[in-house]
Amino acid sequence: EDQVTQSPEALRLQEGESSSLNCSYTVSGLRGLFWYRQDPGKGPEFLFTLYSAGEEKEKERLKATLTKKESFLHITAPKPEDSATYLCAVQAWDSNYQLIWGAGTKLIIKP
Amino acid sequence: KAGVTQTPRYLIKTRGQQVTLSCSPISGHRSVSWYQQTPGQGLQFLFEYFSETQRNKGNFPGRFSGRQFSNSRSEMNVSTLELGDSALYLCASSLEATSYNEQFFGPGTRLTVL
Numbered sequence: 001e002d003q004v005t006q007s008p009e010a011l012r013l014q015e016g017e018s019s020s021l022n023c024s025y026t027v028s029g030l031r032g033l034f035w036y037r038q039d040p041g042k043g044p045e046f047l048f049t050l051y052s053a054g055e056e057k058e059k060e061r062l063k064a065t066l067t068k069k070e071s072f073l074h075i076t077a078p079k080p081e082d083s084a085t086y087l088c089a090v091q092a093w094d095s096n097y098q099l100i101w102g103a104g105t106k107l108i109i110k111p
Numbered sequence: 112k113a114g115v116t117q118t119p120r121y122l123i124k125t126r127g128q129q130v131t132l133s134c135s136p137i138s139g140h141r142s143v144s145w146y147q148q149t150p151g152q153g154l155q156f157l158f159e160y161f162s163e164t165q166r167n168k169g170n171f172p173g174r175f176s177g178r179q180f181s182n183s184r185s186e187m188n189v190s191t192l193e194l195g196d197s198a199l200y201l202c203a204s205s206l207e208a209t210s211y212n213e214q215f216f217g218p219g220t221r222l223t224v225l
Contacts, residue, residue, distance in 0.1 A: 099156060
């Protein structure tokens with residue numbers, strides 16, 4: 001069964017303290033892995049798509065990486081405005097393009 | 112460019128009633144997907160419409176239905192509401208049905224069932 005697990009559930013960091021969020025997945029054949037950010041009271045906002053192992057993408061203080069079993073979202077020198085829930089989703093080749101979502105990691109950056 | 116809009120933003124209903132939620136996608140987008148988000152289950156896919164046709168359906172009971180109009184606007188209906196239907200209902204639009212890398216979400220409709 002296709003599955004996505006995100007860890008940790010919540011992460012509290014001091015401003016400037018770098019860390020990583022994990023998304024591990026089990027799918028029959030990965031078509032794509034997606035990272036979204038969700039602020040309270042809002043819908044998810046697209047961040048990255050990764051398609052193959054070894055691929056990396058960066059945006060400001062965020063960098064997403066992908067292996068055959070997991071993806072990491074690295075946050076470098078975070079600021080309070082990076083506080084949000086980060087969601088990971090995967091799409092399998094045989095899923096008719098449906099996304100399978102992880103439960104998310106709630107990130108809190110303290111000033 | 113206007114984003115995805117959803118109406119109403121908040122809704123309170125009682126068990127047994129039915130509800131209709133509306134979603135207006137970004138201009139030019141033809142695909143609209145609906146999701147249910149709860150603290151316990153996370154984001155769960157309900158269905159996707161593309162050019163007025165239901166293209167995909169998640170594992171939800173038949174009480175959940177939807178449709179898409181010729182202008183790509185979409186509605187979602189839930190009949191015979193249950194307490195467990197309380198959730199944030201999100202709508203997302205994309206240019207093409209297979210373009211999940213560029214899926215834009217609306218702010219959601221918060222449904223509370225009493």
